[in-house]
Amino acid sequence: MTEIAEGGLKTLFDGGRYYEGPRWHDGKLWFVDCMTRKLLSLTLARDCIEHASFADDIPCGLGVLPDGRMPASACSRSQAGGCRFMPTCRMSRPGRLTT
Template sequence: MTVGLTTIVDGGRYFEGPRWHRGRLWFVDCMARTLLSVSPSGDLQEHAAVIDDTPCGLGVLPDGDIVVLTMFKKRLLRFSGGTLSLYADLSKLAIGTIDDMIVDGQGRAYVGDLGFDLPPPEGRGA
């Protein structure tokens, strides 16, 4: 049996956190600081930009909203109605830079903590 590969998104800088949701593959481009989705036919949509930090991972809440993790300010941002808003501030809880996340069917977010702080790129983070 031979399996072929098809490229559906070309370009981008650093994709992370792929999640299948509502017929599209959702992910962040960490370096471009954007929340994106793509359809199986290759229709790429940019939904939001994280201006002041590096998005790194995402999850889907039971109500269908997307939650985006930001590494250096240690926040979870909720994408709802076309905008990002603060969902949770983890800056007092996280020991180090946070990285990647999964959300379970009850809406609990499990967030990875590196245990140390990476230096943020200029113009991003705390």
């Protein structure tokens, strides 16, 4: 992930493979890494936190509902490229997700 800084682009985080669905929520940037099948967040201090992994599917999007639930969409291999709605997660406290 990069930001445009004076004089060019500046790398904020490196090490993932393919990011999708970035959302700013609760002081963090939340996103999924489709290729590593993980739900991640990035703090302002640039600490990357892994919150969940999707062993049976490929996450391809992320949202935040008004009540704090975080729905993740995923492309199901078993559905020949179709998409399905993954179970939602809720912020039970900062940095902790429950399903």
